[in-house]
Amino acid sequence: MSRGSMPGEWRLSFPVQIEIRSLLTRRARQSCLRLVKPSCSGYTQSAAHSVDVFSSRQNNIKELVEMSNILLVVTRDVNKVGMFGRAKILKSIFSVACDTESYTLFRVKSLLEQKCYVTLGAAFSRNFVLVEKERRWPLQCILFDDAKTCDALETLVKREKPTAIYFDTVRCFALVQRIARKFPQIQLICDFDDLMSRRMRMIARLNETLSTGYLGEFVPVWMRHVIESKVISKAVLKHEANALTRVEAKIARLVRNIVLLSPVDADTLRDQMGKLDRCEISFVFPPFAAKRPVAAQFGKVRFVFIGSDRQLQNRLSIRILLSIWSQNRIIHPLYIYGQQSMSKVKCANVYWPGFAQCLEDVYTQNSILIAPAGIGGGVKTKILEALEFGVIPLGNEMSFEGIAGGEHLAMSEEELVYTLTHLQDRIPSLVQAAQLLQDRLTEQNSVGAFRDRWMRLFSGNMEIDASESCCVARLVGAGSERGAATRLQALKG
Numbered sequence: 001m002s003r004g005s006m007p008g009e010w011r012l013s014f015p016v017q018i019e020i021r022s023l024l025t026r027r028a029r030q031s032c033l034r035l036v037k038p039s040c041s042g043y044t045q046s047a048a049h050s051v052d053v054f055s056s057r058q059n060n061i062k063e064l065v066e067m068s069n070i071l072l073v074v075t076r077d078v079n080k081v082g083m084f085g086r087a088k089i090l091k092s093i094f095s096v097a098c099d100t101e102s103y104t105l106f107r108v109k110s111l112l113e114q115k116c117y118v119t120l121g122a123a124f125s126r127n128f129v130l131v132e133k134e135r136r137w138p139l140q141c142i143l144f145d146d147a148k149t150c151d152a153l154e155t156l157v158k159r160e161k162p163t164a165i166y167f168d169t170v171r172c173f174a175l176v177q178r179i180a181r182k183f184p185q186i187q188l189i190c191d192f193d194d195l196m197s198r199r200m201r202m203i204a205r206l207n208e209t210l211s212t213g214y215l216g217e218f219v220p221v222w223m224r225h226v227i228e229s230k231v232i233s234k235a236v237l238k239h240e241a242n243a244l245t246r247v248e249a250k251i252a253r254l255v256r257n258i259v260l261l262s263p264v265d266a267d268t269l270r271d272q273m274g275k276l277d278r279c280e281i282s283f284v285f286p287p288f289a290a291k292r293p294v295a296a297q298f299g300k301v302r303f304v305f306i307g308s309d310r311q312l313q314n315r316l317s318i319r320i321l322l323s324i325w326s327q328n329r330i331i332h333p334l335y336i337y338g339q340q341s342m343s344k345v346k347c348a349n350v351y352w353p354g355f356a357q358c359l360e361d362v363y364t365q366n367s368i369l370i371a372p373a374g375i376g377g378g379v380k381t382k383i384l385e386a387l388e389f390g391v392i393p394l395g396n397e398m399s400f401e402g403i404a405g406g407e408h409l410a411m412s413e414e415e416l417v418y419t420l421t422h423l424q425d426r427i428p429s430l431v432q433a434a435q436l437l438q439d440r441l442t443e444q445n446s447v448g449a450f451r452d453r454w455m456r457l458f459s460g461n462m463e464i465d466a467s468e469s470c471c472v473a474r475l476v477g478a479g480s481e482r483g484a485a486t487r488l489q490a491l492k493g
Contacts, residue, residue, distance in 0.1 A: 194378035262402035287450035316374025363389035
């Protein structure tokens with residue numbers, strides 16, 4: 001054993017390299033063990049994953065490893081992204097596992113990320129040539145259909161003997177299938193995040209092109225252009241919507257728990273599945289922790305939006321905002337943050353600051369978030385992040401889907417325009433609505449409540465109904481246009 005380069009760190013010269021590093025934070029007064037197979041074995045290149053083990057501090061190294069009983073299977077490298085959006089939620093889940101149990105983190109790379117194009121071609125052949133249409137997988141599941149990664153996970157499960165295994169997305173279908181078949185006694189949890197089949201159907205109805213999302217950075221440019229073309233996108237979206245519905249149903253028959261962020265998505269999935277023998281479908285709302293209260297006084301107001309147009313939902317929002325600012329000659333400045341792939345449109349009082357290093361630069365005390373959504377589903381974390389910084393969020397009904405208490409901040413486009421052109425008259429009521437929503441989220445969806453729900457999930461004691469969370473808002477539906485017209489008339493009156 002030799003001392004490492006950092007205080008409290010030791011390195012052991014085993015075939016499997018182990019680092020023991022003291023974590024100094026209050027909640028993580030534990031030791032971090034990183035297991036990395038040596039590259040000469042070919043394990044890292046072929047299976048293309050890394051394993052992190054976090055365990056309570058003990059004197060015996062063997063005892064440390066054996067105590068690990070929660071296995072987290074993730075498809076994203078959350079260490080490479082900031083603390084916002086999906087990455088923030090995943091890190092919060094990891095924190096729960098770290099505090100309550102020792103756990104193992106298994107990182108899964110897509111075949112594109114591994115650049116295993118031959119394996120990817122074989123996976124496509126199996127799904128589109130050798131099987132009938134009704135059994136074909138979604139493309140995003142095929143990207144993670146790697147037998148070597150499945151073998152590596154199976155080996156890890158045999159060694160660590162976890163009591164619960166967490167999968168971070170529906171894309172892990174190949175891994176879920178293998179583990180459910182080999183280890184039926186282990187509690188499996190699949191975190192859908194958003195209900196992707198519903199999302200795909202929404203995008204298809206909009207006649208928009210497909211967005212490759214975070215996987216786009218691993219797709220060759222020529223392939224991305226092909227996928228995002230109108231004709232190909234339409235066919236892919238139709239296939240994904242149907243195939244994802246089938247896979248979601250199969251996962252529901254394999255796992256003990258399916259978790260979503262939104263109660264609306266959870267209800268939709270329950271309706272699709274009907275009665276299930278062993279699977280509990282529940283939602284766990286993102287943790288909310290206010291950093292400062294909603295400001296009651298404003299100087300010169302500025303409006304902000306944050307998001308890259310590489311994501312379809314952001315592209316649609318930016319399109320709506322540019323239309324509002326250009327057609328109504330809004331005098332208030334609009335700052336659109338984020339790395340944009342398309343040329344920046346010149347529009348009066350619209351500014352493009354680019355990538356923001358931290359959210360504090362975006363959500364200043366004189367800012368108001370304006371984020372009308374073009375696609376429903378999930379929970380819009382922009383709304384929550386703005387409220388955490390004490391910033392008023394404005395949007396439409398899709399922006400606040402799943403967020404009860406946001407109805408006074410959800411507006412039609414006509415109401416948004418009226419608010420922008422009569423801002424000083426509207427500020428007091430907007431401040432009051434934002435303060436009430438911030439208080440409600442703090443009380444009912446705190447970090448403590450989030451941790452409690454996930455602790456019960458990991459322990460196998462998870463039965464959450466609507467009464468446990470305030471966030472059971474539903475879409476208004478067919479009466480929304482009449483309701484918006486009534487509200488607009490009341491505002492003008």
